[in-house]
Amino acid sequence: MTVERLVVIGGDAAGMSAASQARRLKGPDELEIVAFERGHFSSFSACGIPYWVGGQVPERDALIARTPGEHRERAIDLRMRTEVTEIDVAGGRVRSRDPETGGETWTGYDKLVVATGARPVRPPLPGIDAAGVHGVQTLDDGQALLTALTATAGRRAVVIGAGYIGVEMAEALLNRGFEVTVLNRGEQPMATLDPDMGRLVHTAMDGLGITTVNGARVTAIRTDADGRVRAVATGDAEYPADVVVLGMGVEPETALAREAGLPLGVYGGLLTDLSMRVRGHGNIWAGGDCVEVLDLVSGRERHVPLGTHANKHGQVIGANVGGGYGTFPGVVGTAVSKVCDLEIARTGLREKDAAAVGLRYVTAVIESTSRAGYYPEPGVMTVKMLAERRSGRLLGVQIVGREGAAKRVDVAAVALTAGMTVEQMTALDLGYAPPFSPVWDPVLVAARKAVAAVRAAD
Structure with a gap:
């Protein structure tokens, strides 16, 4: 019997859901599964990071659905801290690199799943990489922020961005006893709402003690003599800060796909058919935050980075890779969030x-x-x-x-x-x-x- 090899790029929701579902349908004697994850953790909830930072979730491991060891027990060869650097579509292989040794390896595939997720928006502002400036995309990011909040003597926090991540992190910082200022480029916070509804969010945030500044275009992160953040500058003001959290949203992480010539949409996400197969490629699937999906109301493709969709994508992909059948028809764009009791x-x-x-x-x-x-x-x-x-x-x-x-x-x-x-x-x-x-x-x-x-x- 010929054993096929499935290669999965990305060890979080979509990728490991796909791998797990495929394994349920086919055993190791029919399907070898190799998965690559460049981070330290697999199958974790990024959506839960603000609540861990804010203290509602007591410990990091509560956000981990399945460890690398648990995946390996299910005959999935999950290779952590290994980054895929190239997809060779014509050759049916991927190149990976060990960041510790620098060594590179080619791994062939019969079927490929691209689940590379999304990357935080991080504009090239002066001082953006200064000590005290934090993103919140991974568990490592969350731990670094928690450590900084404990070690920082000052209690002034600035959040850049007022979308889901921004308002959730504003609450987390408020819970940690910080004086919080949110700098929002838009007309009102929560641009996923109409401005009249966003205005209600603004009023409620003010009532909670969170200062929200709308129409604030950040121009630089100011630092002190030691290179630590001391303030955030906009076009007409400067806001003192002992810690800065970036909450400007995410974009599809599709550099690998672009370089491989795979089809991308207007938002930069991979384009798939209803089975989550990459258009024009019979043996490549994609899912999670790196894809664009059909909006069932407007009839257009859009980028909707949510863990709910990523897990569904993975289930559909795994079913199809494993010899079953599944489709993902699209979304209507449902999302919920909170800031304190709002x-x-x-x-x-x-x-x-x-x-x-x-x-x-x-x-x-x-x-x-x-x-x-x-x-x-x-x-x-x-x-x-x-x-x-x-x-x-x-x-x-x-x-x-x-x-x-x-x-x-x-x-x-x-x-x-x-x-x-x-x-x-x-x-x-x-x-x-x-x-x-x-x-x-x-x-x-x-x-x-x-x-x-x-x-x-x-």
């Missing part, structure tokens, strides 16, 4: 997204509570809904509020996936009891208002 959620399109693809739409904004008004401590929330003019098709939902707000977005995510209209949504049979919802759930209240807006627009 919950933030979105799914589907923002106003500018809808306009960019030529959709005409109406909006509805309502305020409601997470529980019946007479039940103790109801959480207040604002729900914004977008619907297509004439058809009434749901296009997007954004929610900002207190306890019980964020996960309500899942109802909208299901409705988007099903292609429902806002009128159809008003008849949804959602659960009700005073501790969990008013008689009319906030999502349904927003849908009723959106129905009225659709009718008025006609």
Whole structure:
């Protein structure tokens, strides 16, 4: 019997999910699996790093789903601290390098999975590599930041960026007793929301004691005589800092793929078909934060770096590599986050997204509570809904509020996936009891208002 070899580049969510699923379907006598990971850890939750830094998660190892040893026990040859430096598509092989010895090795493959993830946005600013400036992409990054927070005498922290990473790290630093300033290049924090909803986040962050500066274009990281960070400069101001955290988002890590001639999209991510096979390459698959996926609402490709998608990609890839069958149809863009007790959620399109693809739409904004008004401590929330003019098709939902707000977005995510209209949504049979919802759930209240807006627009 001929034994095929599967090579996996990347030892985190997508890569190791693919390897594990393929191993479930084929044993070592049918499929040899070799995986390369350039870091110190495999199968870890990068999404959990802010909560580990902030103290909600007590220890680093709680974020590790499966260790290298556990993967090896399942007959997966996982080679840690080994970086793949080249993909030879024509030759069916990859070149890897041991960073400690500098030695290089070629490894042939019959099937290849590219799961190289994403890299943090790190602009070439003066002082960006100074001591005291931290990213938060890996567990090593998280440990370095925690060590710095303990050792730093000053208590002034500046976070550059106000997206998911930025607001989550602002909370973590606040929990550690730091005075926190967030420098945001955009009009409002959380650019994944419309500006009117982002304004609610800004107001809440101010109320928590986090200073948020919008329209702040960072020009340099100032350092002292010892080369340590002392301030962050913008075009018209300077913000003192004892520690700086970069939270400017991520980009697909596809340098290897680009050099190998694999197809990339407008966001720089790999392009695949529904089976997660790289377009035009019968024996190469890709998944996780290095790919672009189909937005089911807009019909366009987009880059959505989330661990949920990465694990699903891996399952689909592993099924196909292992002789089974699976597809990944696309996403609707659902994401949730929090900063202290403020919950933030979105799914589907923002106003500018809808306009960019030529959709005409109406909006509805309502305020409601997470529980019946007479039940103790109801959480207040604002729900914004977008619907297509004439058809009434749901296009997007954004929610900002207190306890019980964020996960309500899942109802909208299901409705988007099903292609429902806002009128159809008003008849949804959602659960009700005073501790969990008013008689009319906030999502349904927003849908009723959106129905009225659709009718008025006609």
